Amino acid sequence: MTLDLFIAGFGGQGVLLLGNLLAYAAILEGKNASYFPAYGVEKRGGAATCTVVISDDEVASPVVGRPGCAILLNQASLDKYLPRVRPGGWALVNSSLAEENLPRVAPIEVLALPLTELALDVGDARLVNLVAAGIWARKSQALTLASLESALRKVLPERNHRFIPLNVEALKRGAALIAS
Amino acid sequence: MDQRLFVKGNEAVAMGALAAGCRYYFGYPITPQSDIPEFTARELPRLGGTFIQAESEIAAINMLLGASACGMRAMTSSSSPGISLKQEGLSYMAGSELPGLVVNICRSGPGLGGIDASQADYFQAVKGGGHGGYRLIVLAPHSVQEMYDLALLAFDLSDRYRIPAMLLGDSVIGQMKEALIPHPRAQVELPPKDWAVRGKQEGAPQRVVKSLYLGDGELEAHNWRLHERYALLEARETRWEGLHTDDAELLVTAFGITARIAKSAVRMAREAGFKVGLLRPVSLFPFPREAFRTVTLVTKKVLCCELNTGQMVEDVRLSVARDAEVYFYGRPPGAGSLPTPEEFAEQIARYCGGAA
Numbered sequence: 001m002t003l004d005l006f007i008a009g010f011g012g013q014g015v016l017l018l019g020n021l022l023a024y025a026a027i028l029e030g031k032n033a034s035y036f037p038a039y040g041v042e043k044r045g046g047a048a049t050c051t052v053v054i055s056d057d058e059v060a061s062p063v064v065g066r067p068g069c070a071i072l073l074n075q076a077s078l079d080k081y082l083p084r085v086r087p088g089g090w091a092l093v094n095s096s097l098a099e100e101n102l103p104r105v106a107p108i109e110v111l112a113l114p115l116t117e118l119a120l121d122v123g124d125a126r127l128v129n130l131v132a133a134g135i136w137a138r139k140s141q142a143l144t145l146a147s148l149e150s151a152l153r154k155v156l157p158e159r160n161h162r163f164i165p166l167n168v169e170a171l172k173r174g175a176a177l178i179a180s
Numbered sequence: 181m182d183q184r185l186f187v188k189g190n191e192a193v194a195m196g197a198l199a200a201g202c203r204y205y206f207g208y209p210i211t212p213q214s215d216i217p218e219f220t221a222r223e224l225p226r227l228g229g230t231f232i233q234a235e236s237e238i239a240a241i242n243m244l245l246g247a248s249a250c251g252m253r254a255m256t257s258s259s260s261p262g263i264s265l266k267q268e269g270l271s272y273m274a275g276s277e278l279p280g281l282v283v284n285i286c287r288s289g290p291g292l293g294g295i296d297a298s299q300a301d302y303f304q305a306v307k308g309g310g311h312g313g314y315r316l317i318v319l320a321p322h323s324v325q326e327m328y329d330l331a332l333l334a335f336d337l338s339d340r341y342r343i344p345a346m347l348l349g350d351s352v353i354g355q356m357k358e359a360l361i362p363h364p365r366a367q368v369e370l371p372p373k374d375w376a377v378r379g380k381q382e383g384a385p386q387r388v389v390k391s392l393y394l395g396d397g398e399l400e401a402h403n404w405r406l407h408e409r410y411a412l413l414e415a416r417e418t419r420w421e422g423l424h425t426d427d428a429e430l431l432v433t434a435f436g437i438t439a440r441i442a443k444s445a446v447r448m449a450r451e452a453g454f455k456v457g458l459l460r461p462v463s464l465f466p467f468p469r470e471a472f473r474t475v476t477l478v479t480k481k482v483l484c485c486e487l488n489t490g491q492m493v494e495d496v497r498l499s500v501a502r503d504a505e506v507y508f509y510g511r512p513p514g515a516g517s518l519p520t521p522e523e524f525a526e527q528i529a530r531y532c533g534g535a536a
Contacts, residue, residue, distance in 0.1 A: 020357065027186045027359050035186075035357040061444035062356050063437070065520025154186070 002055040003142050004064045007132075008081050009073030009094075011048045014129030017155065018071070019050035021133060025143045025151035026054040034062035047076065054142055069140065071132050073115065074098055082110075092135055094128065111139070118173060127170035134174025145171055185360045189327045189353040190215035192360050193283055194223070196331030197255050200365050202281065203229035204254035206243035208236055208262060211295045212351035213285035216257040237262040241269030241282070248278040249389040251376025253335055257283035259351075260301050261292060263309070270344055271310030274406070275391025277375070279338035281331065282316075283347045285354040288513035297350040297437055298513030302491035305348050306465040313403070315410045317345040318464040319419075320435040324358035330462070332365055337417060339370050341409055348464060350487070352437040352518070410466075419462040420471045424450065428457030430532050431475055432524070433496055434485040435461050442485055445524030452525075454532045464492070472499035479504070483531050485524055486510040487517075507531055 005022070009015045016037050023035035031054055038049040051067070053059045066086035072078045078098040083105045085091050090109035093100065096116035104110075113135065119127035137143040148171055152164050187195070194216045197205075205220035217233065224231040234240035240256045247254035258266065263284045273280060284305065288298040305318045317337050319330045327349065334345035377387050393399040421439075423446065425431065434442040439460040449456045459475055461468050476482060482504055484493040493508045500506060509527045511517045 023357060024186050027184060032359060033186075036352060037355060059358070060447055061441045061521045062352065062358075063441050063518055063520060065522040 002053065002057065002059070003069070003140060004067045005052045005054075005069045005071065005136070006049065006064060006067040006081060006084070007052070007071045007073075008047070008049040008077035010076070011046045012126070013048070013073050014126060015048040015073065016050050018129035018133055019052045020155050021129075021148065021151050022136065022143065023052045023054070024154050025137075025147040028147045028150055028154075029143065031056060032059050034059045036062040049077075049081075069136070071136060072098065073128060073132070082108075090139075092132060092139075094132075111135070113177060118177075119170060122170045122173050123166055127167065130167045130170035131174040134171040135177055136174075137171075138175040138178035145175055183362065185362065186357055187324060187360050188215055188355060188357050189321070189324045189349060190285065190355070191219050192324045192327040193257075193321075193331050193347060193349070194219040195360070195362055196328035197281060197335070198223060198227065198229075199328070199362065200253060200332045200335040202253040202255050202335065203227060204244075204247045204252055205229070205231045205256070206234050206240040206247070206254070207256050207258060208234050208240055210259045210262045212287060212354050213257050213259045213283065215354070216283060216285075237265035238269065241266040241273075244280050244282070245269055245273050245276070245278060248273065248280040249276070249377050251373040251378075253281075253339075255281040255283065257285065259285050259287045260289050260298065261287075263301065263304070267304075267310035270316065271308075271312050271314060272391050273344045274308075274310075274314035274316070275312060275402075276389050277342040277406075278344065278389065279335070279342055280344050281334050281338065281347065282344060283331075284349065286348065286350045294514050295351060296513055296515050297352040297487060297518060299350060299436060299438060299487040300491070300513055301348065302464065302486070302488065305346055306467070306495070314406065315343065315413075315465055317341065317343050317413065317417075317466075318348055319345065320348045320462060320464050321353060322436050322439045322460065322462075323353075324356065324360050326462075327353065328360055328362060336366075336368055336370065337413075339373070341413060342375075343409065343413070348436065350437050414466040414469070417463060418466045418468040418471065420468040421460040421462060422457070422471070422475070423460075424457040425459060425475050425479070426457075427455055428475075428479045429455040430481045430483060430528060431457050431459055431479045432483050432485060432528065433459045433461070433472075433492075435464060435492060438485050438487050438519070441519060441521050442524055444521035445528060448521060448525040449528040449532070452529070454528060456528050456532065461492070467495045467499065469495075469499040472496060473501055476501040476504035481531055482506045483527060484508050484510075485519070485527070487513050487519070
């Protein structure tokens with residue numbers, strides 16, 4: 001099985017950390033994964049995107065034209081990338097910062113949730129990426145929360161390990177939304 | 181189970197070089213390859229090696245020449261505009277028969293261009309980018325694992341044939357992360373470096389490393405010697421990967437990141453019922469001419485995909501069987517021009533004659 005995921009938002013929302021985390025967790029589970037960050041002249045507040053492919057087989061292209069899933073964290077990303085999701089796929093949209101106001105092109109499922117508000121409720125707006133990770137992991141059933149928690153230790157620098165409990169709480173909050 | 185890391189391609193190539201016994205790095209920072217000097221700056225001192233951030237790319241390639249002349253495994257890395265600056269040094273290394281590793285994590289050009297992935301340095305890499313009609317050993321990794329593996333291979337080939345080696349990557353391969361299983365250097369027997377300079381030693385014969393030959397007939401003989409070694413490389417050291425070539429009606433060919441995109445496209449096309457295969461050159465010089473000739477004795481259509489406006493396609497045309505047709509699909513590199521698997525799949529369908 002192969003899952004591909006495109007993540008977009010603005011710099012500072014943890015888009016690249018989210019992609020890195022999901023791919024790392026997949027590696028820890030013995031799967032193959034590629035994490036391809038859009039590497040541009042970006043800055044805080046600018047556009048940030050990355051592509052993650054997780055597979056039981058060899059990952060062919062780390063570059064994906066029409067992903068099966070997209071996590072879109074702001075309005076600009078929603079407008080630009082929602083039409084790219086391939087028919088039959090799904091998108092997680094941060095309804096705190098984005099509203100779908102264009103006609104839907106392909107038959108896809110859109111899960112709109114107030115991710116920033118949920119993150120604030122857990123403790124910090126910057127947890128928006130971890131809330132999204134929890135939702136994606138549970139809905140796609142591709143990764144366990146335990147491997148995501150282990151991956152946090154790998155992708156966060158040592159100095160930030162004190163924030164791991166809060167990040168885990170955000171993960172669980174996201175996952176619980178799907179369970180219920 | 182083997183240790184499985186999750187690292188960037190740039191980190192993998194640096195790790196591979198260190199595993200190959202490289203203990204000298206000379207370079208000057210440039211996006212998108214600065215993770216290589218970052219890694220070697222941190223790790224080389226721990227191994228008793230030397231890292232020098234040179235004052236320029238030109239200084240760095242000449243430091244590499246010096247370290248290599250002393251018989252050491254050494255490397256430099258840069259990205260396209262910086263590699264252009266190194267061409268003079270590369271020509272001198274080739275003329276002086278010095279091994280060494282140069283990593284080019286290509287960005288788009290010409291000129292300062294941009295920082296997006298590019299394959300537009302193919303000609304420069306494989307046709308001798310500097311003066312004097314020399315060749316480099318050029319290997320094109322298409323995964324993080326290959327960044328590591330081919331760094332090891334490049335050092336061995338470079339030492340064996342006394343020809344500088346280049347790894348031709350791009351900013352996607354350099355920046356993306358994948359699993360890497362590191363492994364130690366294979367124990368291969370290499371000729372002793374009995375040409376390496378070693379300072380004044382009483383009684384020992386003098387060793388000279390040079391590219392200047394002024395005596396009547398000396399330079400011609402030197403060039404013939406180099407030429408014979410290039411021919412030996414072509415006879416012995418071509419490397420490629422084939423996929424579904426047995427029953428293919430259309431052969432797709434691509435190298436580096438473009439080959440990864442093509443692998444997905446081939447998979448999509450196979451699922452749609454098209455009989456399509458892939459031939460991926462791993463060594464760009466020596467070019468796997470014989471592999472192309474053999475496959476195209478049966479498969480008469482070839483589609484060459486590149487992230488440029490057509491460079492490797494010229495070598496493909498020179499290699500295929502006489503009655504094979506070669507098509508090209510490529511885009512000049514730059515922000516937003518990275519092709520997708522869907523795009524290649526459309527081209528495959530077009531040359532396979534529409535619907536399956």
